[in-house]
Structure formats: structure tokens, C-alpha cells
Amino acid sequence: MTIEPKYATIPTWLVLSGMTRTSTYAALGRGDLVAIKQPGGRRTLIDVEHGLAYLRSQPPVLLGAAKAA
Numbered sequence: 362m363t364i365e366p367k368y369a370t371i372p373t374w375l376v377l378s379g380m381t382r383t384s385t386y387a388a389l390g391r392g393d394l395v396a397i398k399q400p401g402g403r404r405t406l407i408d409v410e411h412g413l414a415y416l417r418s419q420p421p422v423l424l425g426a427a428k429a430a
Contacts, residue, residue, distance in 0.1 A: 368397065368406035377409065378416060388415065 369377060374385060385407070388394040393415050395408040 366409055369409050369412075371405055371407065374407040374409070374412065378412060380416075 366373070371382065371385060374380070375382060378385070380388070385394065389396055389405075389407075395411040396405050397408070398404070399406055
């Protein structure tokens with residue numbers, strides 16, 4: 362049984378998700394990711410469950426597919 366954290370710091374989220382820092386902040390800005398501020402307002406914490414659901418909702422990448430002319 363794997364236990365996932367409820368919230369993750371940005372550096373931890375980058376490792377869990379494989380996303381870049383830039384794409385993470387862009388997704389936060391669009392509202393695709395949900396985050397909270399740690400009490401005191403110093404750290405941004407990503408909602409891991411919501412974030413993984415967002416990643417699963419992305420379309421698959423088709424490698425080697427012929428491009429339309």
C-alpha cells in the first residue's frame with residue numbers, strides 16, 4: 362500500500378509529477394492545479410490528489426505518428 366501526501370511543496374511536487382517549475386506555476390495560474398499557503402504564508406503546497414487527477418486528464422502523446430500534410 363502506497364501512502365501519498367495530501368499536500369506537497371513545489372520541489373516535492375516537481376519530483377512526484379515530472380512537471381517543470383514553469384509548467385507548475387502556469388497550471389496554478391490557470392487554475393488547473395489547486396494549492397494552499399502554509400500557515401504564515403511562506404510555502405505553497407500543491408493538493409496532490411487534485412494534481413494527479415489533472416495529470417491523468419491530459420491527452421496521451423502519440424510518438425511516431427505521421428503528421429498531417
